[in-house]
């Protein structure tokens with residue numbers, strides 16, 4: 001499992017003040033999606049609690065952690081509404097979850113196509 005050090009946490013504090021968490025209880029809520037993983041598969045996944053969660057509010061703020069995580073070699077897992085229920089949002093490598101809950105706007109409605117942010121319900 002990838003551990004974050006104090007330098008990483010300071011980066012999160014500087015770039016996502018009030019919109020990141022390393023709190024164990026809050027992080028545990030990101031350790032599952034709406035489905036329940038079958039007991040026979042669960043042991044293969046190991047620890048699915050992320051090391052931290054960030055909540056961007058704009059495209060620029062999505063790009064920021066990607067560039068940083070690439071340079072620090074920290075895996076990121078995007079999370080929409082976590083409704084896929086097949087475990088795609090489970091952070092199996094102790095990573096940072098990028099939670100899109102604050103990006104939930106309709107961007108454009110054109111003909112029969114609606115463009116939306118990833119966190120929309």
Ligand SMILES: Cc1cc2nc3c(=O)[nH]c(=O)nc-3n(C[C@H](O)[C@H](O)[C@H](O)COP(=O)(O)OP(=O)(O)OC[C@H]3O[C@@H](n4cnc5c(N)ncnc54)[C@H](O)[C@@H]3O)c2cc1C
Pocket residue numbers: 033077078079080081082083084085087088089100118
């Ligand atoms: C009851 C039920 C019925 C369904 N019926 C259908 C159906 O008829 N047809 C169908 O196609 N699907 C169906 N689905 C699946 C549905 O497509 C998923 O629930 C939905 O796509 C997941 O969206 P989400 O935002 O909740 O993503 P999540 O569940 O949060 O994530 C799904 C995957 O996408 C990734 N991801 C999330 N956000 C981003 C992002 N911004 N950028 C890149 N990757 C991202 C995640 O890491 C994960 O791997 C059904 C699901 C349920 C629970």
